[in-house]
Amino acid sequence: MIEQFPALIVVTPLIMSFILFVVSYWNERLCFPILLATLSACVVFALGILDMVIKHGQPIHYYLGGWDPPWGIEYVIDHLNALVLVTVAIVAWLVALYSKSVVEKELHESKLPQFYTLFLLQVTGLFGITATGDMFNLYVLLEIASFSAYAIIAMGERGADFAAFRYVVFGTIGACAYLLGVGYLYILTGSLNMADLTQLIPKLFYNKALLVGFALFLIGVGIKMGIFPLHTWLPDAYTLAPSAVSALLAPLFTKVGAYVIIRIMFTVFDPSFSIKLYPVMDILGWIAAVGIAFACIMALAQSDLKRMLCYLIVAEMGYIVIGIASANRLGLTGAILHIVNDMFMMACLFTVAGAIMYQTGARNIYQFRYLHRTMPVTLGVFVVGALSVVGVPPMCGFFSKWYLILGTIEAKKWLLLFVLLASSLVNAILFFRVIENAYLEPRGEHAFAHDGGHPSISLDGVPWSMLIPMLMIAAGIILLGIFSGVIIKHVIQFAVPASF
């Protein structure tokens, strides 16, 4: 049975989404248990796959329909996929647990079954994108993930529908650019299989159409993951979406896009294509540097916590691109580790933002006064996430940033090094602003005047079903930091292409 896991992890949420939708006509209360059970199964499958990959030490190939690769569709799971699969599965499970109370508050009761169905389809799409070894299959799964995202984003507050429409327009341009890139590769090689393309592409290195195809891939995936000049849809869509939705999409979708970029640049196209042949890495480095600077300035200008975090995503994507652009083993290790860490960090920050909105309705950071009295645990989780983003040692964010910095030093790209360090400082200012507002009492005011002398409530007024996943994510951040050496030794060092 274990050799079927690569298919099962994608197909189980898919088939359960249909069952969930039909069951909801009879009993709506069964929806959430089905969702949670399915995602638990996915976590098991993902861990099984990771275990199998580590034991075998080489990629697992799974032929769908029993057809041999260039003709049929193939799933190829190597160390990189397996790591991303496990992280996506765990974060999705935690966010699902978290989402129950938030969604019940923010969405109309009659929309819940559809929401859970789309949640499962979204997760299906993310798993499929990660697992597949076929270019066109990736496109279809990207569209499944995007469609469910469009719909659930539009259910948010005022303005979310317009943001979702802009996301539809941008997302369609991105998906079409990707599809056109697939068309260019297909017309030049006649194949859609990634492993087959790896063999065929080096013969075409000086082909101009191949370069156009490569650029189209970068633009297409870049829009989906929100790299700097193509990010314009991102802040609005993720800010105005319901809290549970932004907690699901913001950590996962953009990072899976980053995974796709790494896959295309280093597996489908030979690494030497973008390092030696064309100055792709320099261009990407410049884009990332400008993007991080822009995103940091924009984040400083925001007083809305969620919108600030959205610009932070753009900056974090810039970090990953910096790791790719350093084009050496250390930098890429940092980039891959940052994909994993950032999923947890963003999940942490967005769940906290959702919890604060759930409890107090406040989204502006200047409304956070005295919050440490009423929601100490939530703010504690927030501090863990914030320290991790800034890069303070025991948290995981430090280690990926460390590798990114080492990578830029080895590549002698001093500008990127400067941007990394400067943006860490800006992050510190950003989060200090929030923490100051939440923790430190303004001079001349008496705190107890407002909450009427009530002692703080131990549960934060937030249901356990939200608090436990948040604590687990915070614990995950610290554990990932402690065990980052283990992850690098057993997984990531095999995920980096051998030619580095």
Add this chain to the structure above:
Amino acid sequence: MLEYIIAKYNYWIYIFLLMIGFYAMMAKNNLMKKLVGMNIFQWAIIFYFVSIGAKKGGTVPIISGVHGHHGAEHLVVHAVDYINPLPHVLMLTAIVVGLATTGIALALLIVIYRRYGTLEEDEILEELKK
């Protein structure tokens, strides 16, 4: 130069269509027109893919005169006689994806119109600032 255009006219047409759609998506103020542009954009790509499948001297990829594999043993099929079926398969999928995008976008437009009473982008932005 003329040779260059005539022998590759399918690419010229697809690029032309693609840019019409792209311009409409970028520049038009009315969201419905953006949606129309989006459809043109998608169909340009579908056109491009279908044109890959063409093969001089080939016919539709349906093998005539047989049904089921019994009796297929003595039948020799030459690949040059039939056009390439794969782009057609891919485009069946892409058409469905395009249809789904249009459906969702239309639903969003109805929601937007219901809430703001207009489909002009600048008026919606004006409304949102209030």
Add this chain to the structure above:
Amino acid sequence: MVKRHEDVIIQTVCRCLIPYMQIYSLYVLVHGHGSPGGGFQGGCIFAASFVLLAIVYDLREAKRRFSEKTNGVFCALGVFIYTAIGWLCLLLGGNFLDYGKLSKIFPTDPVMARYYGMAGIETGVQITVMAIMVSIFLNLATKGKHEEVLEE
């Protein structure tokens, strides 16, 4: 668009036309193996018959024959059939969607098992496409209000 307009000629023509449309859609489905056609095309034609019913009579008439709940179940049922066939192949010891393994439970050889497996999934596609098309049409045409439109 979905309100009632009494017109004997149109209603009679449609009453004659709709059964043939539905039979034709089934023809397109089953002949997908030997000629252009298949689940998507057939499903769209089948959905068109319901759309015609809703336009020519009214929404209530269409929903009397194809209620919202049935529609929702059909949406999921079709794609469930598709996925379930894949799971069946998996349980019979093959890879996912390896129709050849269906020959273990059906009295045919592996090649014809693939043939019938494809027929099965095309049927699933037809059901889903038909149900979803009807659902999208009804929701877009009435702005999601369904019967309430008739009362306005």
Add this chain to the structure above:
Amino acid sequence: MIKKIVSIVIAIFATSALLVGLEDLPKWADPKQPASIHVSPGYIEKSLEETGVPNIVTAVLADYRGYDTMFETAVIFTAGIAVIMLLRRSKNGKKA
């Protein structure tokens, strides 16, 4: 107005970028282009004996690449659910 000019500039830029690649693309309907000689002959020559379906497009759609088609159907399903979620209002007329 500025938006239109910027759009035209971007469109012209994109057009020229796409035209750069035109040079190395194969001619239209060339029987020897890579797309026609690498994978597709396998489909054309073997699909009848391997699947028994004379319509090669159906054979590829439903069998060789049946997994794509499954997700394509799932895309339709997603769109249907999305439209229901966005538009359908509950009976008591409450905004949902």
